[in-house]
Amino acid sequence: MLADDTYIARRLHLLGEWDAALAVLGPGGDPELRAEIAVDRWFFRIEGHDEAEKAVAALDPASPTAQLLTARMAYSRLLFGRDLRPDDRAVAEAGYRAAAASSDEKQRGWAEYHWGVLLDNIDDDPDGALARYETALAIATKYGDGYFESYIIRHLAHLKEPAERIAMLRRSLHLRAALGARPQTVAAQAALAADLPETDPERAELTRTYHPAAKELHIGWLLSDA
Structure with missing residues (x-):
């Protein structure tokens, strides 16, 4: 059971x-x-x-899962500006660094990815983020993990030229939809819509599609954007 x-x-x-x-x-x-x-x-x-x-x-605080999730909590507080703590930036990096030393390669890949997001979104360090994303993507590709890949390329896309960026955002969306990952699919629809030209009819269609789904799932940051 x-x-x-x-x-x-x-x-x-x-x-x-x-x-x-x-x-x-x-x-x-x-x-x-x-x-x-x-x-x-x-x-x-x-x-x-x-x-x-x-x-x-x-959880065991020394476990890679606990280290990664502790770091993710700290990063989220920084990102949303909610329940902030003075050491959140240091806690996030320390947790990702520790999890990235895991003997589990996929766990290490997730730590590298999240570390890249911290550098990208909080530190505005695209060069540092790129190296982390590429390490994570190599691991996702090695294991044929489409779910993990969808996360990495969604963020990696914004460091690419427009044509490649749109292609990567579309692939991220398709991977998530095929796997039935509903919140991630809704987030991917929003990301792709935001990058398409305002006059593109696909942008309007994606927006009509993801807004009701975001409301149903109570995805806070998509609702605040809306």
């Missing part, structure tokens, strides 16, 4: 049904999965910060 509950929780997580995923997982479920779901819910909805922090605190 536990294995079945974990599978169901993972599928609900992919759909952006974070509350339902946590309910199915229950208090005795996989603590790392619980923490990942809670952190994603905080990131997308900008809700449930304290619950996410408690879920991460329940």
